[in-house]
Amino acid sequence: MADIVSRIESVINATVVNQNSVGGGCIAQSQIIVANDGNEYFLKQGFNNDLFRKEANGLIELEKCGALRTPKVISVDSDYLLLEKISSGVKTSDFFRDFGELLAKLHRYRGPQFGFYEDNYIGSTPQINTCASNTCTDWPQFYFNKRLLYQFRLCEQNGYVDPVFASTFNKLEAKISSILEWENEPPSLLHGDLWGGNYMVDEKGKPALIDPAVYYGHREADLAMTKLFGGFHPDFYQSYHESYPLKPGYEYRENIYLLYHVMNHLNIFGTSYKHQALQLMNSYL
Structure with missing residues (x-):
């Protein structure tokens, strides 16, 4: 030190x-x-x-x-x-409305392809963002291979994959294209790990982001992550939708995006997250 x-x-x-x-x-x-x-x-x-x-x-x-x-x-x-050092303050009355509108603005910032110019981390787990020969142009394939399959293989290494888990994941793989078939927006800049512990209220009562796992992806992935531990205030979602409406079916797709983070929690924190991961997969089967 x-x-x-x-x-x-x-x-x-x-x-x-x-x-x-x-x-x-x-x-x-x-x-x-x-x-x-x-x-x-x-x-x-x-x-x-x-x-x-x-x-x-x-x-x-x-x-x-x-x-x-x-x-x-x-x-x-x-x-x-x-x-x-960002000093902590007290939320303004419009805090979550401002937060939703500003996140929509962040998501309008575009990248040339999915991923990022370098791999980084989600928590302490490597997050794979790079593709060979600039081939990160298909979101369902990027999301399955660089997010879900990578976490699944870590689960195998860590001894969490039994025959039921493996069979369920294989069935999900066969459906990934149909689950994400309408996800054809250009790549948006994402915080990547947007839960309640990774934003703060600054000295002016406004939202600030900390501890990112940045990449360019589909914006629904950021919004789904906000709901992993109960969700944000309803004003946040209403303001976001008013600023940048989501396409129909986004509620259906939330679980596939939550699955990445739950599998990551399984790999970091252990078997208490295994049942939740299976539930999320089975919601599509």
């Missing part, structure tokens, strides 16, 4: 005078650090690979579209990520 602090001090051109640990995540260790010039920063550490660099690149990508606020990247290395 002393080495990280000394490197940070050279970046911010100030001395770190206080470090306070904060909660809020199950992946990285987080702190608020205070410099002798009065500035505060948010520091993440606890890994020594490319996870923090990939998170930084995702935040930079989200910032490009000028929709929802994200913490600015101050400095990043293999073992830390230093961000602007």
